[in-house]
Structures are given as C-alpha cells and as structure tokens.
Amino acid sequence: xxxxxxxxxxxxxxxxxxxxxxxxxxxxxxxxxxxxxxxxxxxxxxxxxxxxxxxxxxxxx
Numbered sequence: 001x002x003x004x005x006x007x008x009x010x011x012x013x014x015x016x017x018x019x020x021x022x023x024x025x026x027x028x029x030x031x032x033x034x035x036x037x038x039x040x041x042x043x044x045x046x047x048x049x050x051x052x053x054x055x056x057x058x059x060x061x
Contacts, residue, residue, distance in 0.1 A: 005032070 006025065015021040033046045041049040 013021070013024060015024060035045060037043045037045055038049075044052065
C-alpha cells in the first residue's frame with residue numbers, strides 16, 4: 001500500500017498493538033482495492049481494473 005495512505009490511516013487510527021494495527025490496515029487495504037471504485041480507473045475498483053487489463057491468451061497457431 002502506498003506509504004502516504006498508510007501514514008494518513010495510522011494518524012486517525014486507534015490501535016492496541018502492532019498486530020491490531022496490521023489487522024486494521026489489511027482490512028482497509030482490502031476495502032480500498034476490492035470495494036471502493038476509483039474515478040481514475042473508470043469507476044472500477046483496483047481489483048476490477050487489474051482483471052480487465054489481464055491479457056487472455058488466444059489460440060495457438
């Protein structure tokens with residue numbers, strides 16, 4: 001995850017310990033990539049955009 005995103009997230013996050021912070025960051029990362037559409041990606045999530053950019057192999061000649 002981008003360092004600025006992590007820093008901004010941690011500044012507003014109450015955590016009990018390092019493991020708690022890791023768990024909360026992972027949940028945020030999953031939400032950011034799988035569920036939150038981004039206008040810069042044509043209103044797709046990063047996961048959807050990544051899948052749309054994968055090349056499907058064609059038939060072998």
